[in-house]
Amino acid sequence: MQQLSLLTVLDSYKSGSQSNPEAYAQLGESCDIPVEAWEQRRSIGRAGKAHSPLKRKVRWYQQTLRRLGLLEPVAGRRGHWRATDEGRRTIEQREKDLEPAAPGVVQLGFSTELGMALWADCRDAFSRIEEFVHCVLTSPPYPLAHQRDYGGPAREEYVDWLCACLEPLVRRLAPGASVFLSISNDIFEDGSPARSLYRERLVIALHERLGLSKMDEWIWHNPSKAPGPIAWASKRRVQVNTSWEPIYWFTNDPQACFTDNRRVLRPHTASHTRFVSRGGAASAGVFGDGANQRRVGSFAALTAGAIPRNVLTVPHNCPSQAALRKWAKDEGIPLHSATMPLELAEHIVRFAMEPGMLLADPFGGWLTSAVAAERNGCRWIVTERMRAFLYAAQWRMLSAVDAA
Numbered sequence: 001m002q003q004l005s006l007l008t009v010l011d012s013y014k015s016g017s018q019s020n021p022e023a024y025a026q027l028g029e030s031c032d033i034p035v036e037a038w039e040q041r042r043s044i045g046r047a048g049k050a051h052s053p054l055k056r057k058v059r060w061y062q063q064t065l066r067r068l069g070l071l072e073p074v075a076g077r078r079g080h081w082r083a084t085d086e087g088r089r090t091i092e093q094r095e096k097d098l099e100p101a102a103p104g105v106v107q108l109g110f111s112t113e114l115g116m117a118l119w120a121d122c123r124d125a126f127s128r129i130e131e132f133v134h135c136v137l138t139s140p141p142y143p144l145a146h147q148r149d150y151g152g153p154a155r156e157e158y159v160d161w162l163c164a165c166l167e168p169l170v171r172r173l174a175p176g177a178s179v180f181l182s183i184s185n186d187i188f189e190d191g192s193p194a195r196s197l198y199r200e201r202l203v204i205a206l207h208e209r210l211g212l213s214k215m216d217e218w219i220w221h222n223p224s225k226a227p228g229p230i231a232w233a234s235k236r237r238v239q240v241n242t243s244w245e246p247i248y249w250f251t252n253d254p255q256a257c258f259t260d261n262r263r264v265l266r267p268h269t270a271s272h273t274r275f276v277s278r279g280g281a282a283s284a285g286v287f288g289d290g291a292n293q294r295r296v297g298s299f300a301a302l303t304a305g306a307i308p309r310n311v312l313t314v315p316h317n318c319p320s321q322a323a324l325r326k327w328a329k330d331e332g333i334p335l336h337s338a339t340m341p342l343e344l345a346e347h348i349v350r351f352a353m354e355p356g357m358l359l360a361d362p363f364g365g366w367l368t369s370a371v372a373a374e375r376n377g378c379r380w381i382v383t384e385r386m387r388a389f390l391y392a393a394q395w396r397m398l399s400a401v402d403a404a
C-alpha cells in the first residue's frame with residue numbers, strides 16, 4: 001500500500017473532475033488501499049461522531065491543495081473537485097519526470113553481456129532488429145479508463161495499437177516461438193458492470209492479422225490483488241472481487257513450438273511420494289464412462305516432478321520488486337505501479353526458452369522479464385519509453401548480475 005499524499009491526491013484528478021467516491025476509488029487503485037480501509041470508522045471530534053479517518057485525510061488534502069491553488073471545487077456539483085490550470089501543469093510536470101523517449105529516437109539505456117535495454121518507443125525499435133526472437137514476454141499498458149502515469153492508448157484504439165506494437169516482433173519470431181501477454185480481465189464497459197470484450201477482440205485480431213495461434217490462456221491467480229472492481233463489487237454489490245489475470249500464450253507455429261514443461265516441473269507432494277513408494281494404485285478402476293482406466297500398480301514410477309497446471313498462484317508482492325521499490329523511494333525516483341512478480345516471469349522464461357535463446361519485451365517497465373531471462377542464461381532485448389523506469393531497472397539488473 002502506497003502512502004496517501006498531497007501529490008497522489010492531486011494525481012487522481014488528472015483526467016478531469018471527480019466526485020469524492022470516484023476519487024476514493026481512484027486512490028484505492030493507485031495506492032493499493034483495501035476497500036475495507038475506507039469504511040473503517042473512528043469517533044472524532046467533541047461530538048464523538050464516527051468518521052472514516054482515511055476519507056477525512058483525503059478531504060484535508062483537497063482543502064490544502066485548494067489553498068495552494070492546485071484544486072478547486074466544481075461549481076454547482078457538491079463533492080466534485082477538479083485540478084486548476086496550475087494543478088494540471090503540476091501533474092504534467094510530474095509525468096515529465098518519467099521522461100518519455102522522443103518520437104523516432106532509439107537510445108541505449110544500458111546493457112549486460114546477455115542483453116540490452118533501449119530507451120525508446122517499441123514501435124521505433126523492433127522493426128530494426130535482425131535476429132530471431134524465441135519468446136516475447138510482455139505486459140502492455142491496460143486499456144484503463146484512467147491511465148497510469150506512464151500513459152497508454154485510447155480505449156477504442158487499443159487492439160489496433162497493440163497489434164501495431166507487436167507486429168515487427170512477430171515478424172522476427174523463430175518458427176515455434178511463443179508470445180506471452182499479461183493483460184487485464186478487469187476492464188468494464190463505461191458505466192457498466194459488464195466486462196469489455198476487448199480481450200476477445202484482441203485474440204481474434206492477433207490470429208487474423210498477425211497469424212498467431214492461441215496455445216492457452218493461463219490464469220495468474222494473485223492472492224494479494226487489491227479488492228475490486230470497487231464500483232461493482234463493493235458499492236453496487238453486483239460483482240465479486242477479482243483475484244486473477246489472464247496470461248495469453250500464442251505461437252506462430254504450433255507444430256514447431258519448442259516450449260518444454262520438463263524445464264518447469266514442480267516437486268511432488270509428500271502424499272504423492274508416499275503413494276508411489278507404496279507401489280502406486282492399490283485397486284483397479286474405470287472412470288468417466290471408460291475414458292480413464294486405472295490398473296493395480298498404475299503410477300508406481302517416481303517421475304522427475306509434477307507437470308505444472310495452467311493456473312499459477314503467485315502473489316504480486318515479490319522480494320525483488322520490494323527491494324527495488326525501497327531503492328527507488330530512497331533515490332526519490334518515480335515508482336512503477338504495474339510490475340509482474342519475478343517468479344511468474346521466471347516460470348515463463350524457463351518453460352519457453354533454453355539458455356542462449358533471445359527474449360524480447362516491448363513494454364519493459366522495471367525489466368522483470370529481462371531479469372528473468374538474465375538469471376536463466378537467456379539473451380534479452382527490451383524497450384521502455386520512460387527513462388526513469390530504465391534507471392531503476394538498471395540497478396535491479398546489476399544486483400541480479402552481481403548475485404549470479
Ligand SMILES: C[S@@+](CC[C@H](N)C(=O)[O-])C[C@H]1O[C@@H](n2cnc3c(N)ncnc32)[C@H](O)[C@@H]1O
Binds near residue numbers: 121340385
Ligand atoms: C505494465 S508496464 C510493464 C511492467 C513490466 N512487466 C514489469 O514487470 O516491470 C508497461 C510499461 O510499458 C511502457 N510503455 C508504454 N507504451 C510504450 C511504448 N510505446 N514503447 C515502450 N514502452 C512503453 C510503460 O512506460 C510501462 O512502463
